[in-house]
Amino acid sequence: MTTQILIAGFGGQGILFSGKFLAYEGLIEDKNVSWLPSYGPEMRGGTASCSVILSDEKIGSPIIDKPDVLVAMNLPSLDKYEDSTVENGHIFVDSSLISREVKRTDVNVHYIPATKIASDEGLTGLANMILVGYIIKKTGVISIENLEAGLKKVVSARKQDLFDLNKKAIELGYNYEK
């Protein structure tokens, strides 16, 4: 089984970081993983994206043409990648930043006001990890069991407060009910 996850939004939303967390979770679960960032002009304020592939098989191209899971953290990203998402795939939308609905009817659509939840809960800047929690819940692409082990790989041990905040954000997303 291979899952191709494309996370896209503005630079500064933690797109690459959330992708790195997912990749580490995959590694902990003994999957083959690849993580490919967009780099260059987009990084400096425009759209940023991150391609994460988790697979039980050897991974060929690290480039994602057709995502199984699309995570849109701004409107331009939803506009750009909605059509390329595979049939019966998943599209996650931060509904506090994107006002329109997903047009596709052949995919599983998940709306979550991640940015609003983050700001209400004192987790400003962690909408990305709230989304990650919601992805884990809705797709089961990785197990929630290894949450702490994965976080330890991406958050420096010296920053315990950041570790706790990230964990809280993931759990909020995981337990989110409409």
Place this chain on the structure above:
Amino acid sequence: MSEKVLMKGNEALAEAAIMAGCHHYFGYPITPQTEVAAYMAKRMPKIDGGVFLQAESEIAAINMVIGVASTGKRVMTSSSSPGISLKSEGLSYLAGCDLPALVVNVQRGGPGLGGIQPSQSDYFQATRGAGHGDFHTLVLAPNSVQEMVDMVFKGFDLAEKYRIPAMILSDGTMGQMMEPVSLDMGEIKEYDKSWALTGTKGERKPNIVNSLFLEASELEKFNFERFERYKQIEENEAMYEEYRMEDAEICVVAFGVASRVSHNAIDEARKQGIKVGMIRPITLWPFPKKVLNAAADKVKAFISVELSMGQMIEDIELAIRCKKPVELCNRVGGMIPSTAEVLEKIKEVNGGVK
């Protein structure tokens, strides 16, 4: 030690160089290679005798490499396409002085300043000896983060074994992506370095490292000797990987990121009943001519998938003595062919040769 960690290709390459005993690095920043220099800047000061130096230019950096290489120590520089052009004079001097060193090119689109997205359009420059005079650089083309590490070890080893500069020809994708990587490297082989400038201590005649020979017959002799070594390298060191070639009727040839995309396209084509496989050159010089020539007796056609206007395709045609048609599937300027585009080309070639 065998625990796998996630690292960016550029960072894994830098760490591998340090582990391989390269404690001298000279560089100058350029996207998409900058992480190599940044990593070295962080790590080298913590190593006993470690030197990181950001030179005033690429030209200065490669000349510092010549200096360290002449003492027999492992040394590296890295850059991206426009910077490698600047280093090409130094590469010629390294070759002329028979010095081992490792030069890394994380390619971006060109010509000129070009762009910063991935490319493979420095193939000719790398494989034909990037500079004046008759010479070759050993060229290694990794297609994963793990190979970014493995090729560093291999590059230093072969450079010292044959006393030639080695180049890692990578691209922006390989440099920027993260994959699990193991930094196990095995033992470092020791080669004779009695030629190195290490100080005579008044006990031996001075060694001379030099590429200037005003006596034509003498210069000819050194060129002939050097090409004897190149012959051995071509005979013994060509590396490649075969994928689904057992019963293949079409042979894709691709390296680096192009081979990763081709891997997906081949799996897809196989599902549709097309007998296609891949020969992936791991060394671009020496080019794996023998395996390609042998394949030419079995397959109907070749497809060269590359991020250039068609450079490696010439080496394929030479290797197979033009026995079979070779089609080009390419994107350039920082664009990468999609799986669908490569698949389409495979289908087209399959239809055409039936």
